[in-house]
Amino acid sequence: MVILVVLAAVYGTMGGLQSWFPKLGLDLRGGTTITLTAANSTGSGQVDRNSLEQARTIIQQRVDSLGVGESQVTTAGNNQITVSVPNVSQDRLRDMVGQTALLNFRVVYYGQTVSVPSASPSAAPSPQAQPSTSASSAPTGNNLPTAPAASAAATPTLKPSAYPSLAGSGTSQDKALAWQPTEQDFANFQAYSCGQPVNDVADQPLMTCDREGTTKYLLGPTVVTGNQVTNASAGIPQNQLQWVVSLEFDQAGTKLFADATTQLAQGVPSKQFAIVLDGKVVSAPQVNEVIPNGRAQIDGGSTGFTQQAAQNLASVLKYGALPLSLSIDSVDTVSPVLGGEQLQGALIAGALGLVLVAAFAIAIYRSLSWVVMATIVLALGLTYGLLVLLGQSLGVALNLPGVAGAIVGIGVTADSFVIFFERIKDEVRAGRTLRSSVESGWRKARGTILISDGVQLLSALVLFILSIGAVRGFAFILGLTTLIDIVITFLFTKPMMTLLMRTRYYGEGRRGSGLEPAQIGVDSLPIRRRRRTAASTPEEA
Amino acid sequence: MATPFRALVRLSHGENVFDLLSRRRRWYVISAVVLTLCIVGLFVRGLNLSIEFRGGSDFRVPHAVTATTVTEAQQVVAKSGVPDLSDITVTTIGANTVQVQTRSLTSPEVTEVRGALARWAGVPSEQVSYSLIGASWGKQITQKGIIALSVFLVLVGIAIALYFRDWRMAVAAIVAVLHDLLVTIGIYAWVGFSVTPATLTALLTILGYSLYDTMVVFDRVRENVHELPSHRETYTSAANRSLNEVLVRSINTTIIGVLPVLALLIAGVFVLGTGPIKDLSLAMFVGMIAGSYSSIFIAASLLVDMKERTAEMRDWRRKLARHEERERQREESLAAAMGAQTTSTAPVVLAVDVNDTSADVAPAPPQPLAPGDRHQPQHRTREQRRGH
Numbered sequence: 024m025v026i027l028v029v030l031a032a033v034y035g036t037m038g039g040l041q042s043w044f045p046k047l048g049l050d051l052r053g054g055t056t057i058t059l060t061a062a063n064s065t066g067s068g069q070v071d072r073n074s075l076e077q078a079r080t081i082i083q084q085r086v087d088s089l090g091v092g093e094s095q096v097t098t099a100g101n102n103q104i105t106v107s108v109p110n111v112s113q114d115r116l117r118d119m120v121g122q123t124a125l126l127n128f129r130v131v132y133y134g135q136t137v138s139v140p141s142a143s144p145s146a147a148p149s150p151q152a153q154p155s156t157s158a159s160s161a162p163t164g165n166n167l168p169t170a171p172a173a174s175a176a177a178t179p180t181l182k183p184s185a186y187p188s189l190a191g192s193g194t195s196q197d198k199a200l201a202w203q204p205t206e207q208d209f210a211n212f213q214a215y216s217c218g219q220p221v222n223d224v225a226d227q228p229l230m231t232c233d234r235e236g237t238t239k240y241l242l243g244p245t246v247v248t249g250n251q252v253t254n255a256s257a258g259i260p261q262n263q264l265q266w267v268v269s270l271e272f273d274q275a276g277t278k279l280f281a282d283a284t285t286q287l288a289q290g291v292p293s294k295q296f297a298i299v300l301d302g303k304v305v306s307a308p309q310v311n312e313v314i315p316n317g318r319a320q321i322d323g324g325s326t327g328f329t330q331q332a333a334q335n336l337a338s339v340l341k342y343g344a345l346p347l348s349l350s351i352d353s354v355d356t357v358s359p360v361l362g363g364e365q366l367q368g369a370l371i372a373g374a375l376g377l378v379l380v381a382a383f384a385i386a387i388y389r390s391l392s393w394v395v396m397a398t399i400v401l402a403l404g405l406t407y408g409l410l411v412l413l414g415q416s417l418g419v420a421l422n423l424p425g426v427a428g429a430i431v432g433i434g435v436t437a438d439s440f441v442i443f444f445e446r447i448k449d450e451v452r453a454g455r456t457l458r459s460s461v462e463s464g465w466r467k468a469r470g471t472i473l474i475s476d477g478v479q480l481l482s483a484l485v486l487f488i489l490s491i492g493a494v495r496g497f498a499f500i501l502g503l504t505t506l507i508d509i510v511i512t513f514l515f516t517k518p519m520m521t522l523l524m525r526t527r528y529y530g531e532g533r534r535g536s537g538l539e540p541a542q543i544g545v546d547s548l549p550i551r552r553r554r555r556t557a558a559s560t561p562e563e564a
Numbered sequence: 565m566a567t568p569f570r571a572l573v574r575l576s577h578g579e580n581v582f583d584l585l586s587r588r589r590r591w592y593v594i595s596a597v598v599l600t601l602c603i604v605g606l607f608v609r610g611l612n613l614s615i616e617f618r619g620g621s622d623f624r625v626p627h628a629v630t631a632t633t634v635t636e637a638q639q640v641v642a643k644s645g646v647p648d649l650s651d652i653t654v655t656t657i658g659a660n661t662v663q664v665q666t667r668s669l670t671s672p673e674v675t676e677v678r679g680a681l682a683r684w685a686g687v688p689s690e691q692v693s694y695s696l697i698g699a700s701w702g703k704q705i706t707q708k709g710i711i712a713l714s715v716f717l718v719l720v721g722i723a724i725a726l727y728f729r730d731w732r733m734a735v736a737a738i739v740a741v742l743h744d745l746l747v748t749i750g751i752y753a754w755v756g757f758s759v760t761p762a763t764l765t766a767l768l769t770i771l772g773y774s775l776y777d778t779m780v781v782f783d784r785v786r787e788n789v790h791e792l793p794s795h796r797e798t799y800t801s802a803a804n805r806s807l808n809e810v811l812v813r814s815i816n817t818t819i820i821g822v823l824p825v826l827a828l829l830i831a832g833v834f835v836l837g838t839g840p841i842k843d844l845s846l847a848m849f850v851g852m853i854a855g856s857y858s859s860i861f862i863a864a865s866l867l868v869d870m871k872e873r874t875a876e877m878r879d880w881r882r883k884l885a886r887h888e889e890r891e892r893q894r895e896e897s898l899a900a901a902m903g904a905q906t907t908s909t910a911p912v913v914l915a916v917d918v919n920d921t922s923a924d925v926a927p928a929p930p931q932p933l934a935p936g937d938r939h940q941p942q943h944r945t946r947e948q949r950r951g952h
Contacts, residue, residue: 050840056657079698093761098698099622105697357663358634358656365839372831372841376824383819395820423840424765430828430848434821435776438813441820442780445813448576467787474727475779481723482716482772489712497765501772543577 026401026515033408045410046110048093048422048496049359051366054109055116056357059349061102070102074346079104081342082120088338089119093422093496104349109420113354118335121351122301125223125344126249128319129242130283131295131307132204132228136238137217199244200286204228212241223302233304240304242297246283251276255340257333260320266333267322270340277317284314300336361423369426376430380437388444390536391529394519395440398511402436405507410500419499428497432504435479439512443468443520448543457532458524465517472512479505576812584861585804585868591861595743602750609753614760615653615665616701621674623664624693627685629656636684637662644680646673651758665697701761709764713771717741720775728786732870737778740863744774744854751850762840763847770851773821777814777859784810785864796884799877803868807860818856825849 037043061070061078075098083096086108095107106120204212208228217232217239225245232239254271272280287294287310297307298321306321321336322328328336377399384392406429410421419425446468450460483502487495523529532538575581584591627633637654641664653665662685669677674694682689717738725734748770752759784806788795792802825848832842871877 053655076698079700083700095616095700097619097700100695100697103695355658355661358629360653360655361839365836365841368831368836369828369841372827373824375831376827379823379827380820383823387816424762424844428765428769430824434817434824435773437820438780438817441813441816445809449809452577471780471783474783475776477727478720478723478779479772479776481720482775485716485719486712486768489708489715497768501769 026511029510029514030401030404030408033405033412037408037411043411045407046420048420048425049095049107049109049357050093050361050422051359052109053357053359054107055111055113055354056105056107057113057116057120057354058099058352059104059106059120060352061104061347061349070347072101075102075104078345078347078349081345082106084342085119085338086116088342089115093420103352107357115331115335117351117354119339121349122335122339122345125302126252126298126300126340127223127225127245128247128280128283129229129245129297129299130200130202130287131240131242131293131297133209133212133241134238134293134295134307135212135240137232137236199226199246200283202228202243203292204241204243208241212239215239221302223299229299229302231299231302231304233307238304238307240297240307242299242304243292246296247272247276247279249340249344251279252340252343255337257328257330257337265322266328266330267320268328268333268337268340270319270321272317272319274317277315280317280319281313281315284310284312288313305336366423369423373426373430384437391444391523391538394516394523395437397519398436398440398516399433401511401515402433402504402507405511406432406500406504409503409507413499413503419496421500422496425496425500428500429504432501432508435476435505436508436511439468439472439476439508440516442471443512443516447520447538451543457530457538461520461524465520473509476505476509572812572815575808580805580808582808582811583804584807585800585865588865588869591865595858595862599743599746599750602746602753605750605753609756611749611753612756612758614651614758615667615697615699616761617699617706617759618668619697619699620665620667621669621677622695622697623666623677623681624657625662625664625681625685626660626687626691627662629659629662633662637664637681640680640684641666641677644677646676649677668696716771724779724782728782732867733782733786736863736866736870737775737782739866740778740855740858741771741774743858743862744770744851747854748847748851752847755846757843757846760840760843762844766844766847766851769848770855773852774855774858777817777855778863780813781807781810781859781864782867785867792880796887798881798884799871800868803864803871807864811860814856814860818852822849822852825852 059082061075079096079098082104083094086094086096086106089108089111093109095105097105099105106116108116111119212230215230217236221229221231223229223231225248228244229242230239231242251272252270253273253276255268257266257268259266283296287296294309294311295307296310297304298319299305308320308322380399381392381396384395388395410419413419443464446464447457447460448464450464450467451457455463480502483498483505486498487502527533529536529538532540532543571581625637627637633656634654638652641649641652641654646669649666651667653663655663655665657663664677664681666677675689678689678692678694682692685692721734721738724737725731728734745767748767752763757763785803788802788806788809789799792799795802797805825845828841828845829849832839832845836842872881
């Protein structure tokens with residue numbers, strides 16, 4: 024009775040959300056496919072096999088972190104990567120896959136607000152970087168370190184060169200803090216305007232702008248690189264409204280970052296550092312105190328991040344930068360990998376299988392078999408309903424292996440009834456009436472059902488947490504059917520059996536009830552006693 | 565046919581029909597033979613890994629996409645004269661491209677297939693683009709999967725050990741799981757169906773199912789072993805009783821679980837031909853049957869073997885033997901007191917110990933009472949007396 028309410032609630036919600044079908048996987052529905060071509064940074068035309076494989080793995084992880092079901096990422100030929108994903112809009116896939124995610128942290132030497140015709144009149148307050156443990160303090164106004172007055176400093180002989188010099192005078196990470204801009208650098212900076220190509224090389228200073236093109240920066244060489252990020256996550260911190268991306272560094276990164284913030288906190292050379300992603304400054308927070316624990320936050324600067332952008336960035340940072348620059352060749356829809364006849368065949372075969380199960384149940388349990396079939400039908404209904412509801416939020420797509428998992432899970436649901444029924448028989452043999460057998464048999468069967476389901480649930484949970492994208496949907500379905508089994512057994516099977524025992528037909532084990540004495544192996548059922556005695560008969564076979 | 569059926573009926577009536585555990589050696593031998601065959605199969609025939617693991621060839625054909633395109637392309641490739649091309653994936657990309665993915669082909673084979681596809685699409689061969697595709701389920705993913713699997717087995721082992729308060733049950737359950745995995749993989753090698761990601765998923769299903777089944781059996785064993793002191797029986801016979809009690813449930817459940825899978829398997833092999841359904845259902849079919857078998861025959865046998873070796877059980881068996889001895893003596897002295905001839909009937913043996921051949925368990929010969937021996941009855945708890 025309760026179970027029908029649950030079922031109604033699930034389907035009512037589905038109706039409310041107007042979603043009657045679960046998300047389907049690549050094999051059943053098709054999706055979007057994107058072909059990327061790697062260009063080698065050295066320009067010799069040959070792409071290193073290992074780099075390509077590495078890029079493939081990183082893209083695979085990024086796409087899997089979207090939680091859209093099974094993705095397929097393959098290398099093709101010598102320099103191509105093909106990505107096929109179900110349930111993702113083409114634009115989102117493009118954003119996700121195309122970012123090379125070259126990330127680095129640099130010290131800001133000069134920052135200069137560039138007048139952009141349509142930009143807001145006042146520059147945005149610069150965001151703060153604090154250790155994520157301390158309380159946030161109010162952002163201070165825009166105090167960009169400004170370049171020294173141009174007249175005296177720049178000698179006319181200096182011609183701005185395109186980029187800071189590349190003459191092999193690289194600065195290693197540990198020396199990056201000590202770097203000082205030369206006259207030449209300064210002249211270049213004055214000449215630089217947003218939109219010019221940038222040359223983001225780790226051991227060189229960098230001139231670039233923020234993503235909106237409102238501020239241009241002269242940045243020192245890289246202090247901490249993206250490779251030193253061990254973890255990244257997107258979220259809205261407490262007491263804030265904007266999405267931010269939180270980062271954690273590895274040991275070396277933590278130390279470098281602490282050194283840098285120590286220096287910056289004293290305002291040498293300025294109070295700001297810049298977070299540079301793919302050559303653009305994502306944000307340039309102020310440093311007011313030393314950050315020793317290797318945790319930093321990126322917020323989206325003046326424009327802020329959308330949820331999707333924050334999540335994309337977090338996943339891109341977490342799985343690292345691509346070793347190659349990739350260009351997108353084509354984006355297309357792709358048909359299901361499996362022909363429709365496969366799914367149709369599977370469903371027909373599954374239905375036939377159920378008919379066979381029904382036949383078997385009738386042979387064994389006689390008219391009680393309708394209870395078995397009802398549990399199976401209920402389990403099917405609930406599994407489907409919850410898959411539609413939860414699949415959306417957890418990003419689980421139903422694919423063929425998932426269907427297989429569901430079939431096994433539903434077998435397990437039937438098993439709970441089998442265990443319970445055999446227990447009832449045991450109790451009757453021990454000399455109880457049918458009615459009290461149902462109660463005491465339930466007490467004994469309950470433990471078995473719970474422990475075996477518990478192990479199954481544990482396996483599903485571990486697989487869900489540890490597994491790669493393709494297995495997730497399956498693990499989810501396995502766990503779901505197991506939970507549903509527990510719910511149905513407790514809320515439907517047991518109350519139903521108790522009710523049935525109150526009828527004369529079942530309660531007295533009449534012909535065809537599946538509870539005849541001959542079926543159980545006793546000569547006759549004990550006559551029902553008027554008075555309920557406390558069950559404490561010694562169990563002697 | 566009648567005899568096994570009758571045995572089953574008696575079994576479903578709750579009788580202790582089969583002495584399964586005294587034939588432990590037989591179950592081990594059966595499993596050892598099957599496992600050996602499986603390992604041989606792995607080495608001799610190897611696994612037929614799919615494109616996802618091994619990489620393969622990828623053709624793209626310019627051809628307008630209609631409802632029948634996929635089937636047509638499949639037939640074209642199958643008839644191209646190149647062997648072993650039944651397992652191919654055909655998808656359509658956009659509205660004007662057909663993608664055909666096959667196993668890795670040699671150069672002449674590539675020319676063949678390319679030509680066939682080009683003739684079908686009515687374009688010159690050069691317009692059918694060909695490239696080698698790498699494995700999407702490369703080494704890394706497989707490695708990760710194996711790590712996940714190991715972590716999982718350790719965790720589940722700990723959980724089982726905690727619940728039953730007996731690490732031996734955890735070991736037995738996990739050995740049984742590994743047994744099932746190996747059997748399934750071995751049969752795959754012999755049958756030669758392709759190992760796809762779907763197959764791997766099926767293997768994981770089996771893992772959960774096998775553990776689940778073992779839990780049901782062990783829960784019953786635990787319950788019966790709990791009553792050991794009052795039942796005056798060895799661990800082995802208590803476990804054996806449990807197996808008999810659970811057997812009907814195991815058979816019924818396996819049938820219920822396997823029927824849909826069998827339907828899928830038959831449909832996959834005979835109706836649908838190629839595709840993931842047959843790969844997946846074969847693994848599930850074999851694995852479920854192996855899982856049911858191993859939970860009864862392998863897990864329980866291992867458990868009993870490990871358990872009977874403990875000092876606790878050895879003492880218990882000795883106690884039982886002493887008890888029997890005393891019973892016999894009492895009968896004999898009764899018979900002597902009655903003045904009848906000494907009966908030569910063998911004592912009723914309650915507990916047969918199969919594998920313990922150490923001499924110290926053999927019943928001690930009856931000793932005449934020495935001075936200082938107790939004449940009072942042995943102290944026994946109420947529970948022990950009641951069980952008597």
